[in-house]
Amino acid sequence: MFQMITDSCCDLPAERLAELDVAFIPMVIELEGKEYTDDMGQSFDTDWFLAKLKEHAQPTTSQINVGRYMEYFRPYVEAGTPILYLGFSSGMSGSFQSAVQAVALLKEEYETVEISLIDTKSASLGEGFLVAEAARRKAEGASLMEVSQWVEAHKMQIDSWVTVDDLKQLERGGRISKTAAAIGGLLNVKPIITVDTDGKLRNVDKVRGRNKSIQHIVERTIANLQATQTKTVYLANAGDDEAAEKVIASLREKMPDVDIYHYPLGPTISSHTGYGCLAVFSFGTQRIAGV
CATH class of the missing domain: 3.40.50.10170 (Rossmann fold)
Structure with missing residues (x-):
């Protein structure tokens, strides 16, 4: 053993x-x-x-x-x-x-x-x-x-789709510039983040508004679940339980038999993502290549 x-x-x-x-x-x-x-x-x-x-x-x-x-x-x-x-x-x-x-x-x-x-x-x-x-x-x-x-x-094959609500933490971590954080805050821009083949965070898209960011990470996750014919999803959130419930409801609406394991985002990770981070994980097909 x-x-x-x-x-x-x-x-x-x-x-x-x-x-x-x-x-x-x-x-x-x-x-x-x-x-x-x-x-x-x-x-x-x-x-x-x-x-x-x-x-x-x-x-x-x-x-x-x-x-x-x-x-x-x-x-x-x-x-x-x-x-x-x-x-x-x-x-x-x-x-x-x-x-x-x-x-x-x-x-x-x-x-x-x-x-x-x-x-x-x-x-x-x-x-x-x-x-x-x-x-x-x-x-x-x-x-x-x-x-x-x-x-x-x-x-x-681990597929990660993440969105954050607090751009200040990404700025502190060097993920975005101070200017981008300021403009993003004013325009209510929410980044869409994944993990690439090097195991690094990659900003791959941005949308206007919290609800759109939620739908985006749900749609990306569902696409991979359908492609791999799996149905297990892990969801982590740093506070904002209402947003997490929206993610769960949207996943179940699009795939009623999905198995969802929902846990809080731990303090080590949320130290870098800030309050309100939502992260969805599943088995996908192919990660974005590192640079």
Whole structure:
């Protein structure tokens, strides 16, 4: 048997990860001079954090460093338990490279280190989607190699469609210029964002108004569901539950038998997207190529 591990950027609640027998490594968020642990809802005050985001607070996040990976991996290495780690996209964070370095250092200490690392090239519930599917296959008796091969073969099929309501956070993160954020705010422009083959966020379109942005990400998702003949969707939102319900209603209207897993967007990801972000994930056909 082997142990699956992920990180808190997968945005699956801690209770769900426990059900799936998946351990996780938390990210750290700093806000107003204090550090907070993104522990998947176990103690983190999500409502307080969302209220801060709505007030345009400016949290920062820290990637998982080499030492923390070693700390989390070491007990399994000492127990002789193989590890399969599914990590946050290397296109958005340096954490995955830290995991690679941690494994290299552990191999200098121990004769046997069985750790397989997979860069999911996804974020939030896109990563969580892969974690859940991998855990299901493990529970059905698949070996570490079989699960690993399945994830590598299918990770580029994770389809991500995202829209945000707060352009200030995108400006802070360097995704758009200060001028574009100001003009977009005045004109009520909402960006349409996806994740490309490099695991990076890509602005691919823009529409006027919240309702149009919701319909856009729903239509993109439905098109891929129909093309792949699948019906599972993961939805994450950073507050604005009313908008999330509109997404769900629209998905069900267009595809009544769709299976929707709806969870809050975690604080690590929402630190960069701002209040009101909506993100829909499904199995698609082909991602947009990186540049």
